[in-house]
Amino acid sequence: MEFVVTAAEARARYQGTVGLVPTMGFLHEGHVSLIERARNSAETVMVSLFVNPLQFNDPNDLARYPRDLERDAEVCRRAGADLLLVPKVDDMLPAHTRVRVEGVTAPMEGSRRPGHFEGVATIVAVLLASLRPDLALFGRKDAQQLAVVTTVCADLGFPVRVVACPTVREPDGLALSSRNVFLSGPERRAAGELSAGLFAAAEAVEAGGERSSGRLAEIVRGHLEGIDVEYVALAAQTDAALLSVLDRPAFLAVAASFGSTRLIDNVAFDAVGDGGFQTDRGVRLEHPSVLVGQPAGSG
Numbered sequence: 001m002e003f004v005v006t007a008a009e010a011r012a013r014y015q016g017t018v019g020l021v022p023t024m025g026f027l028h029e030g031h032v033s034l035i036e037r038a039r040n041s042a043e044t045v046m047v048s049l050f051v052n053p054l055q056f057n058d059p060n061d062l063a064r065y066p067r068d069l070e071r072d073a074e075v076c077r078r079a080g081a082d083l084l085l086v087p088k089v090d091d092m093l094p095a096h097t098r099v100r101v102e103g104v105t106a107p108m109e110g111s112r113r114p115g116h117f118e119g120v121a122t123i124v125a126v127l128l129a130s131l132r133p134d135l136a137l138f139g140r141k142d143a144q145q146l147a148v149v150t151t152v153c154a155d156l157g158f159p160v161r162v163v164a165c166p167t168v169r170e171p172d173g174l175a176l177s178s179r180n181v182f183l184s185g186p187e188r189r190a191a192g193e194l195s196a197g198l199f200a201a202a203e204a205v206e207a208g209g210e211r212s213s214g215r216l217a218e219i220v221r222g223h224l225e226g227i228d229v230e231y232v233a234l235a236a237q238t239d240a241a242l243l244s245v246l247d248r249p250a251f252l253a254v255a256a257s258f259g260s261t262r263l264i265d266n267v268a269f270d271a272v273g274d275g276g277f278q279t280d281r282g283v284r285l286e287h288p289s290v291l292v293g294q295p296a297g298s299g
């Protein structure tokens with residue numbers, strides 16, 4: 001695997017089709033699953049690692065975002081990446097241009113984190129324009145982000161195939177996140193209820209035929225008593241429009257804080273013929289994540 005700093009250096013090393021996995025580093029098995037998926041689908045696999053200052057609406061969150069480049073390089077190498085791009089901030093932030101996406105960015109994360117999706121969309125556009133990958137792989141864990149990225153690619157005509165990959169979870173269901181390292185023992189145990197609530201709602205859809213978003217949200221909230229829940233919402237996969245009834249491909253999303261750590265999760269409902277839905281709950285690791293340990297230098 002080669003380490004590169006500029007898009008031009010990366011492009012000079014391409015062979016055949018190129019799959020890009022954009023990340024903010026502190027990699028875990030969720031990122032690994034994206035890299036492995038890219039490995040199966042493209043001849044050159046590139047991981048970009050950039051802690052994007054534009055997408056942090058909270059400066060404290062940016063300051064404490066975990067970083068460990070040496071370990072990330074080893075994770076990329078083992079997962080089969082060919083190139084690891086770690087660009088300079090000055091090369092990534094456009095001097096005059098920001099990409100503002102309407103509609104799909106309005107609810108949920110967009111309303112709670114002002115400027116977040118503008119930051120995401122701007123950097124994704126810079127990556128796609130400068131790296132010109134054939135495929136770009138994103139996790140369903142960030143379902144609204146996926147809808148934003150798909151919208152940007154369609155609207156701006158980026159000739160890239162966006163590939164959505166399932167959420168990778170701890171054995172108890174907690175979605176892997178670089179932020180999980182901040183959870184104390186009790187917070188970590190409580191955080192397991194996020195996915196438990198989502199899975200219970202998924203069960204109500206699959207087994208009970210439940211279609212009401214209000215009812216589904218109640219089921220999730222029933223698991224989160226005493227927890228600081230920001231929202232539980234059912235939204236369309238394509239444009240993140242809030243739905244009162246599950247009548248199209250959608251995702252049931254939740255955001256909640258555990259101490260000072262804010263987590264998001266969702267389950268996706270994919271259409272399967274004659275009005276039915278199949279839930280994508282993601283995949284669970286057999287053993288607890290070995291990568292979401294303590295950040296270097298902590299403790």
Ligand code: AMP
Nearest residue numbers: 023024025030138139141142167168176
């Ligand atoms: P991040 O480094 O958090 O910006 O994430 C980089 C990419 O990895 C995004 O496309 C995320 O959706 C994806 N990702 C993050 N966590 C997971 C997970 N648990 N399972 C699958 N993909 C994930």
